[in-house]
Amino acid sequence: MNLQEAVLQTARLAHQAARDAASLSMKLKEKILLDMARALRDQRSYLQQENQKDIAAGRGKGLSTAMVDRLTLSEKVIDQTALGLEEIAAFSDPVGEIVRIWTRPNGMRVGRMRIPLGVIGIIYEARPNVTADAAGLCLKAGNAVILRGGSEAVNSNKAIVALFKEVFRGNGVNENIVNLLPTTEREAILHMLKLENLIDLVIPRGGEELIRFVAQNSLIPVIKHYKGVCHLYVDEAADMDMAVKLAFNSKVQRPGVCNAMETLLVHSAVADLFLPVMAEKLASAGVELRGCERSRGLVPSMKPASEEDWYAEYLDLILAVRVVDSIDQAIAHIATYGSLHTESIVTTNYDAAQKFLREVNSSSVIVNASTRMSDGYVYGLGAEIGISTTKLHAYGPMGVEDLTTTKFIVLGDGQIRE
Amino acid sequence: MNLQEAVLQTARLAHQAARDAASLSMKLKEKILLDMARALRDQRSYLQQENQKDIAAGRGKGLSTAMVDRLTLSEKVIDQTALGLEEIAAFSDPVGEIVRIWTRPNGMRVGRMRIPLGVIGIIYEARPNVTADAAGLCLKAGNAVILRGGSEAVNSNKAIVALFKEVFRGNGVNENIVNLLPTTEREAILHMLKLENLIDLVIPRGGEELIRFVAQNSLIPVIKHYKGVCHLYVDEAADMDMAVKLAFNSKVQRPGVCNAMETLLVHSAVADLFLPVMAEKLASAGVELRGCERSRGLVPSMKPASEEDWYAEYLDLILAVRVVDSIDQAIAHIATYGSLHTESIVTTNYDAAQKFLREVNSSSVIVNASTRMSDGYVYGLGAEIGISTTKLHAYGPMGVEDLTTTKFIVLGDGQIRE
Numbered sequence: 001m002n003l004q005e006a007v008l009q010t011a012r013l014a015h016q017a018a019r020d021a022a023s024l025s026m027k028l029k030e031k032i033l034l035d036m037a038r039a040l041r042d043q044r045s046y047l048q049q050e051n052q053k054d055i056a057a058g059r060g061k062g063l064s065t066a067m068v069d070r071l072t073l074s075e076k077v078i079d080q081t082a083l084g085l086e087e088i089a090a091f092s093d094p095v096g097e098i099v100r101i102w103t104r105p106n107g108m109r110v111g112r113m114r115i116p117l118g119v120i121g122i123i124y125e126a127r128p129n130v131t132a133d134a135a136g137l138c139l140k141a142g143n144a145v146i147l148r149g150g151s152e153a154v155n156s157n158k159a160i161v162a163l164f165k166e167v168f169r170g171n172g173v174n175e176n177i178v179n180l181l182p183t184t185e186r187e188a189i190l191h192m193l194k195l196e197n198l199i200d201l202v203i204p205r206g207g208e209e210l211i212r213f214v215a216q217n218s219l220i221p222v223i224k225h226y227k228g229v230c231h232l233y234v235d236e237a238a239d240m241d242m243a244v245k246l247a248f249n250s251k252v253q254r255p256g257v258c259n260a261m262e263t264l265l266v267h268s269a270v271a272d273l274f275l276p277v278m279a280e281k282l283a284s285a286g287v288e289l290r291g292c293e294r295s296r297g298l299v300p301s302m303k304p305a306s307e308e309d310w311y312a313e314y315l316d317l318i319l320a321v322r323v324v325d326s327i328d329q330a331i332a333h334i335a336t337y338g339s340l341h342t343e344s345i346v347t348t349n350y351d352a353a354q355k356f357l358r359e360v361n362s363s364s365v366i367v368n369a370s371t372r373m374s375d376g377y378v379y380g381l382g383a384e385i386g387i388s389t390t391k392l393h394a395y396g397p398m399g400v401e402d403l404t405t406t407k408f409i410v411l412g413d414g415q416i417r418e
Numbered sequence: 419m420n421l422q423e424a425v426l427q428t429a430r431l432a433h434q435a436a437r438d439a440a441s442l443s444m445k446l447k448e449k450i451l452l453d454m455a456r457a458l459r460d461q462r463s464y465l466q467q468e469n470q471k472d473i474a475a476g477r478g479k480g481l482s483t484a485m486v487d488r489l490t491l492s493e494k495v496i497d498q499t500a501l502g503l504e505e506i507a508a509f510s511d512p513v514g515e516i517v518r519i520w521t522r523p524n525g526m527r528v529g530r531m532r533i534p535l536g537v538i539g540i541i542y543e544a545r546p547n548v549t550a551d552a553a554g555l556c557l558k559a560g561n562a563v564i565l566r567g568g569s570e571a572v573n574s575n576k577a578i579v580a581l582f583k584e585v586f587r588g589n590g591v592n593e594n595i596v597n598l599l600p601t602t603e604r605e606a607i608l609h610m611l612k613l614e615n616l617i618d619l620v621i622p623r624g625g626e627e628l629i630r631f632v633a634q635n636s637l638i639p640v641i642k643h644y645k646g647v648c649h650l651y652v653d654e655a656a657d658m659d660m661a662v663k664l665a666f667n668s669k670v671q672r673p674g675v676c677n678a679m680e681t682l683l684v685h686s687a688v689a690d691l692f693l694p695v696m697a698e699k700l701a702s703a704g705v706e707l708r709g710c711e712r713s714r715g716l717v718p719s720m721k722p723a724s725e726e727d728w729y730a731e732y733l734d735l736i737l738a739v740r741v742v743d744s745i746d747q748a749i750a751h752i753a754t755y756g757s758l759h760t761e762s763i764v765t766t767n768y769d770a771a772q773k774f775l776r777e778v779n780s781s782s783v784i785v786n787a788s789t790r791m792s793d794g795y796v797y798g799l800g801a802e803i804g805i806s807t808t809k810l811h812a813y814g815p816m817g818v819e820d821l822t823t824t825k826f827i828v829l830g831d832g833q834i835r836e
Binding site: 019022023096102104108110113115116117118200201215216219221242245246249253254335353357358359361362363364365366367368369370372373374375378379380390391392393395396397405406407408409410411412413414415416417 | 829
């Protein structure tokens with residue numbers, strides 16, 4: 001069997017299994033998820049032994065320490081992953097929920113019922129724990145899943161999927177609900193992305209290059225996000241202590257992630273009060289500031305910001321700073337330079353808060369909280385399979401519910417079209 | 419300016435106008451929609467004069483009578499189109515609606531607020547009234563629209579869009595909220611489909627060939643449906659009179675549309691009672707029946723059905739008929755041969771109804787009503803911009819609400835990530 005046929009066969013088996021996944025009872029899905037968690041814990045020595053092969057191979061290929069760290073199934077990572085599956089088990093089941101139902105003048109009731117999407121492809125890189133998270137989330141939403149992890153994690157991913165398939169068989173359930181692509185070659189991704197009749201959705205997770213490759217080659221709908229150029233705007237009516245606290249947290253708490261602040265916008269009426277204090281606090285945490293001319297007038301130690309700085313996703317202890325003369329200017333700046341990820345306003349003014357909520361159309365729009373709060377777990381979605389900055393289907397953090405769609409149901413008593 | 423630049427410029431203007439469209443008040447959108455309706459009525463002689471040019475050109479090119487009929491802006495079509503815009507004006511405004519809001523343990527409130535998609539491209543063929551419908555629906559949902567009608571209707575479409583732009587200007591609103599692609603050449607569609615950073619969604623309406631062309635060439639998300647192979651299943655517990663009435667309406671009331679029944683499935687326990695009566699009634703309406711062997715045993719006048727008949731979308735007075743031994747067999751038939759459009763069960767049995775509703779995952783699943791009820795107007799969505807048989811974003815008839823998405827909003831009082 002050549003590569004293309006092997007991918008096709010995996011997709012066919014997943015497509016068949018999707019019908020079984022859709023009809024699993026809530027109780028049985030819960031039991032399988034708990035069994036999956038237990039399997040990870042009970043078989044941790046097997047998992048770590050397989051994981052060691054990947055780590056050794058990675059070191060041999062000269063992977064960076066950071067990459068090896070991401071690759072490692074430590075005791076802690078295994079425990080957290082198992083715990084994650086137990087949390088997913090406890091979520092309410094989205095499948096079959098009637099989202100809304102209304103009655104028409106002819107007496108017919110029309111509603112929308114939540115159903116699984118079908119087959120979901122997840123394309124990701126080095127973290128083998130994504131294998132377990134994605135399998136758990138897709139199962140909870142009644143979908144089959146095709147996983148394509150990175151070549152660095154191939155032995156770890158195979159071991160995890162083998163454990164899960166054993167759990168499925170042990171519960172008398174179709175083991176093809178969870179599938180690993182038979183090879184990690186990039187060509188296999190290309191074949192997979194053409195199977196629009198067998199796969200309903202593809203979610204790429206990883207670096208921008210991988211995501212662009214998937215988006216450009218897919219006939220299947222793709223949900224993705226490229227980057228997070230997140231803004232925090234300190235309004236003229238901001239509480240100054242809160243503004244300092246939120247800006248500091250947004251930048252410093254974990255600068256390497258997509259919901260960290262990259263540009264700080266400050267209303268000119270409070271810039272002289274706010275910026276010197278803020279700059280000192282950020283500098284003490286090692287943050288490099290790059291400001292507009294007016295910012296630099298107030299904080300001369302800032303480096304000058306160039307046009308590129310407004311577009312930059314630093315993912316680092318660097319921050320662009322700009323003084324604006326109005327909330328409209330702040331909103332216009334965000335519309336021009338933002339990436340539709342997350343924007344926050346700090347204000348005590350009701351109208352300013354409402355205007356910001358209404359006119360900024362990024363996927364998360366926040367009043368008086370850190371940009372770092374933009375997250376599926378923090379929002380209470382339970383878990384997050386990805387973040388979308390494109391508006392179709394899902395926009396923002398995607399939880400279990402976003403792995404479903406709704407169909408129309410009609411309850412009639414003999415209605416016909418006249 | 420070459421073709422590619424002209425398309426790019428139209429898309430850029432629409433992209434800028436989308437921000438204006440998103441912030442229009444409910445009242446102003448209502449007024450503009452009513453003004454658009456009035457413009458169609460007041461300028462009907464101008465519209466008909468432009469329309470005559472298209473009709474004359476069409477006749478010259480040898481268009482079929484049916485095509486000329488679709489192309490014609492008769493008094494009745496103009497009145498209905500104006501009425502449609504008035505109906506859209508009266509809908510509730512989806513923009514800004516908070517779909518749900520919940521409180522997190524840290525006191526932060528998290529919600530989902532409905533917002534416009536941005537710029538929507540509509541690619542369609544000969545009916546100039548689609549120009550007005552699509553413009554109205556997109557405006558109501560706060561979007562800008564780029565319309566690409568067929569070359570047969572070019573003068574009619576230009577006239578309608580010119581009237582609408584005048585209405586926008588008269589209301590002091592950006593006229594680029596509604597745009598016609600500057601040329602009807604197919605190459606222009608190709609250029610448009612690559613502008614993923616300027617256009618958020620493309621909806622092709624028309625023949626399967628056009629739709630496949632769009633789906634295969636688009637970098638922008640596409641919502642579409644290819645065909646409707648709709649089933650009606652007469653359960654063993656069906657009321658026989660209702661079954662005859664619903665099957666007749668599903669097939670005969672308007673056979674040329676996508677929600678007409680194409681295959682009738684009958685439980686073997688009632689086939690001998692039901693099929694002879696049904697066949698006679700359908701034959702009297704000129705319907706040709708193509709049955710499985712068991713159907714033909716009961717109604718010998720039926721032609722034999724081949725495997726292709728189960729896949730066929732006749733759009734005509736032809737019906738495939740199959741006897742099944744169980745509801746499971748009916749559901750399996752639908753899963754194998756259906757097109758995810760609309761399926762109906764006729765039954766008085768509660769469990770059968772629930773099973774059908776739960777296990778059939780077509781975009782509309784109906785109990786005890788005609789398949790012809792699957793329609794945005796009939797469902798009460800107000801109007802329908804298309805039907806989706808792919809599950810991402812929208813599934814089934816798409817109304818105004820499906821031209822929006824939701825963003826996350828967060829109302830905090832100083833929350834940070836620890």
